[in-house]
Amino acid sequence: METKPLHPRFGVEICGIDLRDVTAERHYPEIRDQFERHSLLLFRGQALDEESQNDFALLFGPLEDRVADAARAAPRDRPPVPKLSNKDAEGTGLRAADSLAVLSLIANQHWHTDSTFLHTPALINVIAAHVVPSSGGETELVSTRAAWQDLPDAMKRRAESAVLLHSLLPSRLRTNPGLLQLPEVSRYQSQAWRAVWPNPATGEKALYIAGHVYGVRGMPQDEADAFVAELMAFCTQPQYVYSHAWRPGDVLVWDERATMHRGRPWPYEEERTLTSCCVSARDVDGLAGVRPPDGPLRSEEAFTLKAG
Numbered sequence: 661m662e663t664k665p666l667h668p669r670f671g672v673e674i675c676g677i678d679l680r681d682v683t684a685e686r687h688y689p690e691i692r693d694q695f696e697r698h699s700l701l702l703f704r705g706q707a708l709d710e711e712s713q714n715d716f717a718l719l720f721g722p723l724e725d726r727v728a729d730a731a732r733a734a735p736r737d738r739p740p741v742p743k744l745s746n747k748d749a750e751g752t753g754l755r756a757a758d759s760l761a762v763l764s765l766i767a768n769q770h771w772h773t774d775s776t777f778l779h780t781p782a783l784i785n786v787i788a789a790h791v792v793p794s795s796g797g798e799t800e801l802v803s804t805r806a807a808w809q810d811l812p813d814a815m816k817r818r819a820e821s822a823v824l825l826h827s828l829l830p831s832r833l834r835t836n837p838g839l840l841q842l843p844e845v846s847r848y849q850s851q852a853w854r855a856v857w858p859n860p861a862t863g864e865k866a867l868y869i870a871g872h873v874y875g876v877r878g879m880p881q882d883e884a885d886a887f888v889a890e891l892m893a894f895c896t897q898p899q900y901v902y903s904h905a906w907r908p909g910d911v912l913v914w915d916e917r918a919t920m921h922r923g924r925p926w927p928y929e930e931e932r933t934l935t936s937c938c939v940s941a942r943d944v945d946g947l948a949g950v951r952p953p954d955g956p957l958r959s960e961e962a963f964t965l966k967a968g
Contacts, residue, residue, distance in 0.1 A: 661690045667902040670803035670919075671700035679703055679911060680712045688719045695720075695784070696861040699803055699915040700902065706911045708788050710741045710935070717786045717937045721945070724938035729778045730847040735940070744768075745791075745933035757928035760842055767835040768923045771802070771896055773870035773916050774938055776826040777848045781950075782916040783941040789906040791933040796926030800903045805866035805918040807895040808856070819867060819891065822855040823877035823952040827963035831871045840965075852877060852957040853950050855891075857917040860946045866918035867895060868950055874963050877952070895920060906934070917946065 663672040672694055682688050695701055708716070717723060725735035746755050746762050755761050775782035787799075811819070827850040832839040839845050857868040869891055876884035903924075904912060914921065916938075926932055941947045 661687075661694070663694065666700060666702060666904075667803070669806035669900065670698055671702070671801070671902050672698045673702040673704065675704075677703060679706050679708060679716045682716055682719065684719060692720070695913060695915060696859060699805060699866075699918045700801055701913040702904070703911040703913075704907065705909045706788065707909065708911060708935075713741055713786060713788055713935060713937050714738050717784070717939050720784050720939045721942055722940050724775060724778070724780075724782055724940045726775075726778065726844070726848075729780060730849075732779070741935045741937050743933065743935050744787075745931070746928060747931055747933060754929065754931060760836075760838055762928060763836045764832075764839055764842060764845070765923065766925075767832050767839060769925065770831045770834065770871040771892060771920045771922045772831060772872055773868070773920050775916065775940075776853060776868075776870045776872050777828040777851055779849075779851065780940045781851075781853065781947070782938040783945045784916060784939045785912075785914055786937045786939070787912050787914075788935050789908055789910040789933075790935065791931045792906045792908060793926040793930040793932050796924055797932045798903050798905050798924040799912065799921055800901055800924060801914060801919050801921040802895050802900040802902075803866075803919060804869065804895050805859075805864055807897075807900050808865050808867050811867070811894060815891070815894070818887065819855045822879075822887070823852050823954070824855050824869060824873045824888070825875040825877065825957065825961055825963070826851045826853060826870060826872040827874055828872060829963055829965070830874045833965075850874075850957050850962040852952050852961065854952055857950045858946055859917065860944070860949070864918075867891060868917060869895065870920060875961065877954075877961065917941070917950075
């Protein structure tokens with residue numbers, strides 16, 4: 661399998677593979693090995709529709725169903741593939757840059773990790789580019805595994821024992837409080853996860869952190885804010901960043917356990933359409949190891965607008 665490095669510390673492009681031809685026996689074992697070792701995979705020149713994007717993602721595990729997760733219901737086998745687009749619902753024009761739908765996309769320009777606010781967090785995102793603007797709209801990623809390797813020992817010790825509190829609301833509030841009107845924002849509960857996620861396949865550790873973090877279990881708010889800000893600043897230093905300039909047909913697969921990402925602005929009078937398909941983590945992916953040893957989120961720890 662021919663590969664090209666994307667960044668000195670993480671990420672490879674895998675060449676000559678049509679993802680529609682990948683099966684559990686054909687190519688997937690090699691792709692999974694590259695995923696575990698490099699955290700970020702790029703496939704160019706793909707032609708995935710919703711069915712084939714689901715087919716490929718399902719090789720990694722069960723598809724994420726955010727509606728079912730919020731309702732504490734059984735996930736659907738094939739929920740609709742979410743579309744990240746400024747195109748209107750009718751598909752005939754573009755939404756205004758100040759519309760809630762576009763502001764929700766702009767909120768993704770904060771550094772984050774997908775789905776830390778769900779009862780079951782994500783293992784991967786399989787994201788495909790369909791229409792890209794003439795400039796901007798990149799997706800930037802950082803390796804929180806590389807950052808962990810370089811983290812000073814004193815910070816490592818603090819992070820090893822830390823339980824971080826996550827909610828979707830803080831990043832949306834920072835963008836525009838009106839976003840709380842959207843059901844896809846307001847329906848999620850807060851969650852608690854350990855700050856370090858060991859990879860069971862390689863034994864390597866990564867910081868499990870996101871812009872969704874609003875507190876640290878057992879830590880005063882001021883101290884927690886400073887600690888999280890310090891970790892975020894360390895992880896997002898330029899030497900850990902890979903910036904991906906999208907082409908139509910690009911597919912990125914990233915490890916939610918070992919990366920953070922953010923979108924970048926683009927001319928909002930131009931269309932940008934991606935489709936994003938997440939897979940939920942399982943114990944085989946190390947999920948048990950990131951659960952807090954002293955139990956899940958407590959009611960008094962939940963993010964509230966008054967406290968936030």
